Amino acid sequence: xxxxxxxxxxxxxxxxxxxxxxxxxxxxxxxxxxxxxxxxxxxxxxxxxxxxxxxxxxxxxxxxxxxxxxxxxxxxxxxxxxxxxxxxxxxxxxxxxxxxxxxxxxxxxxxxxxxxxxxxxxxxxxxxxxxxxxxxxxxxxxxxxxxxxxxxxxxxxxxxxxxxxxxxxxxxxxxxxxxxxxxxxxxxxxxxxxxxxxxxxxxxxxxxxxxxxxxxxxxxxxxxxxxxxxxxxxxxxxxxxxxxxxxxxxxxxxxxxxxxxxxxxxxxxxxxxxxxxxxxxxxxxxxxxxxxxxxxxxxxxxxxxxxxxxxxxxxxxxxxxxxxxxxxxxxxxxxxxxxxxxxxxxxxxxxxxxxxxxxxxxxxxxxxxxxxxxxxxxxxxxxxxxxxxxxxxxxxxxxxxxxxxxxxxxxxxxxxxxxxxxxxxxxxxxxxxx
Amino acid sequence: xxxxxxxxxxxxxxxxxxxxxxxxxxxxxxxxxxxxxxxxxxxxxxxxxxxxxxxxxxxxxxxxxxxxxxxxxxxxxxxxxxxxxxxxxxxxxxxxxxxxxxxxxxxxxxxxxxxxxxxxxxxxxxxxxxxxxxxxxxxxxxxxxxxxxxxxxxxxxxxxxxxxxxxxxxxxxxxxxxxxxxxxxxxxxxxxxxxxxxxxxxxxxxxxxxxxxxxxxxxxxxxxxxxxxxxxxxxxxxxxxxxxxxxxxxxxxxxxxxxxxxxxxxxxxxxxxxxxxxxxxxxxxxxxxxxxxxxxxxxxxxxxxxxxxxxxxxxxxxxxxxxxxxxxxxxxxxxxxxxxxxxxxxxxxxxxxxxxxxxxxxxxxxx
Numbered sequence: 110x111x112x113x114x115x116x117x118x119x120x121x122x123x124x125x126x127x128x129x130x131x132x133x134x135x136x137x138x139x140x141x142x143x144x145x146x147x148x149x150x151x152x153x154x155x156x157x158x159x160x161x162x163x164x165x166x167x168x169x170x171x172x173x174x175x176x177x178x179x180x181x182x183x184x185x186x187x188x189x190x191x192x193x194x195x196x197x198x199x200x201x202x203x204x205x206x207x208x209x210x211x212x213x214x215x216x217x218x219x220x221x222x223x224x225x226x227x228x229x230x231x232x233x234x235x236x237x238x239x240x241x242x243x244x245x246x247x248x249x250x251x252x253x254x255x256x257x258x259x260x261x262x263x264x265x266x267x268x269x270x271x272x273x274x275x276x277x278x279x280x281x282x283x284x285x286x287x288x289x290x291x292x293x294x295x296x297x298x299x300x301x302x303x304x305x306x307x308x309x310x311x312x313x314x315x316x317x318x319x320x321x322x323x324x325x326x327x328x329x330x331x332x333x334x335x336x337x338x339x340x341x342x343x344x345x346x347x348x349x350x351x352x353x354x355x356x357x358x359x360x361x362x363x364x365x366x367x368x369x370x371x372x373x374x375x376x377x378x379x380x381x382x383x384x385x386x387x388x389x390x391x392x393x394x395x396x397x398x399x400x401x402x403x404x405x406x407x408x409x410x411x412x413x414x415x416x417x418x419x420x421x422x423x424x425x426x427x428x429x430x431x432x433x434x435x436x437x438x439x440x441x442x443x444x445x446x447x448x449x450x451x452x453x454x455x456x457x458x459x460x461x462x463x464x465x466x467x468x469x470x471x472x473x474x475x476x477x478x479x480x481x482x483x484x485x486x487x488x489x490x491x492x493x494x495x496x497x498x499x500x501x502x503x504x505x506x507x508x509x510x511x512x513x514x515x516x517x518x519x520x521x522x523x524x525x526x527x528x529x530x531x532x533x534x535x536x537x538x539x540x541x542x543x
Numbered sequence: 544x545x546x547x548x549x550x551x552x553x554x555x556x557x558x559x560x561x562x563x564x565x566x567x568x569x570x571x572x573x574x575x576x577x578x579x580x581x582x583x584x585x586x587x588x589x590x591x592x593x594x595x596x597x598x599x600x601x602x603x604x605x606x607x608x609x610x611x612x613x614x615x616x617x618x619x620x621x622x623x624x625x626x627x628x629x630x631x632x633x634x635x636x637x638x639x640x641x642x643x644x645x646x647x648x649x650x651x652x653x654x655x656x657x658x659x660x661x662x663x664x665x666x667x668x669x670x671x672x673x674x675x676x677x678x679x680x681x682x683x684x685x686x687x688x689x690x691x692x693x694x695x696x697x698x699x700x701x702x703x704x705x706x707x708x709x710x711x712x713x714x715x716x717x718x719x720x721x722x723x724x725x726x727x728x729x730x731x732x733x734x735x736x737x738x739x740x741x742x743x744x745x746x747x748x749x750x751x752x753x754x755x756x757x758x759x760x761x762x763x764x765x766x767x768x769x770x771x772x773x774x775x776x777x778x779x780x781x782x783x784x785x786x787x788x789x790x791x792x793x794x795x796x797x798x799x800x801x802x803x804x805x806x807x808x809x810x811x812x813x814x815x816x817x818x819x820x821x822x823x824x825x826x827x828x829x830x831x832x833x834x835x836x837x838x839x840x841x842x843x844x845x846x847x848x849x850x851x852x853x854x855x856x857x858x859x860x861x862x863x864x865x866x867x868x869x870x871x872x873x874x875x876x877x878x879x880x881x882x883x884x885x886x887x888x889x890x891x892x893x894x895x896x897x898x899x900x901x902x903x904x905x906x907x908x909x910x
Contacts, residue, residue: 121560277558426553426557428555428557432555432556432557432558433555433556433557433558434555434556435555435557436555437553437554437555437557453557455557455558459558460553460557460558460559461558461559461560461561461563464563464565464618464619466563466564466565466619466660466661467659467660467661467662468661469564469660469661469844469845470661470844470845470849471844471849472792472844472849472850475849475850483849485849498897500899501897501898501899502897502898502899503898503899509555511555511556512556514555514556514559515556515558515559515560516560517559517560518560518562518563518564518566518567519563519564519661520559520563522554524554524555524556525554528554528555
């Protein structure tokens with residue numbers, strides 16, 4: 110195996126010590142009694158609700174129609190009766206309408222032999238339309254519709270399957286790579302056909318077991334690249350830097366895709382299934398039996414935690430997503446969405462109970478920043494309402510990876526300050542385009 | 544809604560590195576304990592009393608400031624460490640009002656008056672020590688020999704650096720600091736003689752050289768001096784722990800040691816009349832508060848630069864000024880002043896142009 114590559118500067122090693130890890134095996138979760146299907150599970154505007162209260166919906170029926178770029182169709186993950194259509198708060202902020210479906214009636218797909226469609230004979234336009242109609246989105250937050258990613262990419266300099274997991278606890282992608290290898294490689298093959306990449310790369314972390322790479326063994330078209338399990342290796346900028354090199358990073362039109370997205374694409378095209386399920390890691394020190402579950406979208410996270418044996422001790426934090434970039438939740442009824450990679454219940458020890466102190470200018474934040482920024486300086490400028498200067502110091506390059514916040518011995522709320530400013534910028538830009 | 548009680552709704556990231564500001568300061572204090580224990584063994588209750596009174600008054604000062612602002616910060620360990628470091632720099636048998644006044648000056652004036660932890664631009668402990676050196680020069684230069692040299696506690700005897708300084712005029716040109724100590728009657732321990740003889744027989748005579756006695760006493764701490772500067776080996780052991788656990792950055796101590804050693808080697812022989820390239824590096828590194836200041840005070844993140852280049856200049860500057868003060872200044876020991884001078888330059892060393900300011904003077908303004 111070739112040498113292990115990584116990005117140029119910064120980052121934190123939080124996983125493993127060079128040993129290969131056995132990925133968790135995937136378990137099918139129970140069906141929810143009542144599914145809360147958010148109409149915003151993607152980057153753009155919420156989908157428009159197309160069902161009425163009291164209406165019976167079949168499994169996989171459309172319940173929300175995507176409204177233009179960034180927005181995707183939403184389908185019923187379970188058959189049943191629409192009990193309620195209500196507005197719920199989103200963990201990432203803001204709110205969205207949600208369709209509450211009470212499980213009822215028979216399944217059209219569950220338990221039946223799936224018909225397989227031969228995608229090789231489908232044309233590009235056909236595949237793209239199918240991708241859009243089945244509501245496939247990039248499984249990484251914020252969930253850009255896959256159609257949007259593919260529509261203007263008739264060719265690309267690289268297609269990269271990003272199976273790197275550099276955050277602790279997260280096992281979804283490595284588990285998929287091992288246990289759903291055919292779906293992943295099929296999904297990747299479909300994407301390769303659509304985007305005609307000059308390079309086709311499977312990027313895994315150093316902890317990935319050899320067995321997971323079986324589907325691509327001996328395939329001359331595919332480069333397998335092993336990357337250091339250094340956070341934030343899995344983020345687009347660092348991944349491109351590691352795979353393509355720092356100079357090509359900015360100009361690259363590469364399409365970076367997660368194994369879970371490849372699986373969703375495979376199901377949409379080969380099995381003709383809309384997105385109804387999500388693979389979710391349930392973990393953290395406060396969870397009794399951590400696992401990777403295959404979950405119907407809309408399942409409350411409380412059900413998943415219960416299915417994993419419940420809480421081991423009182424959780425200090427419950428997080429939707431990874432420990433570095435996930436969103437805090439306080440409500441166990443919060444539903445799984447297309448972009449929920451994990452549900453973590455973290456104990457007091459893991460969160461780190463140390464008290465906040467003033468900045469001691471130790472410089473650790475700058476030394477771990479993978480974007481070569483000086484978080485401490487940015488924070489000081491933002492606290493003094495000198496936003497223009499903060500931008501001159503590169504605030505807009507911040508990817509909110511959270512490395513600086515993790516390392517800060519004084520627990521200065523660096524990332525929260527950057528997130529507020531960057532999101533203000535985004536909402537202003539969106540207002541301007543309206 | 545199914546809510547879980549006592550959840551903390553903090554922003555990402557949701558996990559933190561285990562190293563916190565308070566664990567860093569308490570850890571530094573812990574690392575000082577062996578050296579302090581050796582000091583107390585050498586000097587008995589007097590040294591313990593000096594250290595304890597420095598710590599107590601630093602903590603009282605912090606508590607008083609906390610009372611005024613209703614923010615109690617004793618727990619972050621910064622005041623304790625400041626007091627500890629000041630106590631470690633006090634000569635044994637010092638009148639207790641000196642460590643008490645120095646600690647109060649450090650905590651109240653140098654730290655609290657400038658905004659507390661993180662906002663002070665001078666290292667509080669060093670400023671406190673400098674305060675004592677300037678206000679009570681005589682009491683701060685009254686040294687006694689440790690009990691294992693003199694047999695009893697309380698016999699007067701200068702530090703090696705001071706001893707060399709006083710005997711330099713009378714010494715023959717070209718003699719090394721250890722020669723001067725020997726000829727002027729500085730007392731080394733029997734253990735040192737035995738180890739030196741053993742090593743000489745085993746190794747050095749065979750390769751045609753001869754190690755003078757004295758280095759072992761300097762390394763182990765069989766000499767007079769403040770508790771913090773006694774035992775080089777205990778401070779070095781502590782520094783290994785601090786570096787290995789990333790509690791201090793390596794750049795500043797590395798540069799101080801490298802530049803100071805180079806300067807001593809090249810020019811260190813000049814005051815002794817032995818010409819260039821003849822300085823005694825080992826003697827210089829093991830005497831005075833060099834090691835203590837290098838690893839415990841110059842590395843203070845608050846008052847040192849945050850960029851690597853800045854750290855190199857800062858470390859080099861400390862080494863140069865220390866060397867100048869020691870060789871040509873009016874004091875035998877000037878490390879505290881060297882660091883304080885470089886503290887003043889830190890804002891300048893951290894000053895840079897904003898990368899995206901595009902030629903406008905936007906980034907030139909410092910926050």
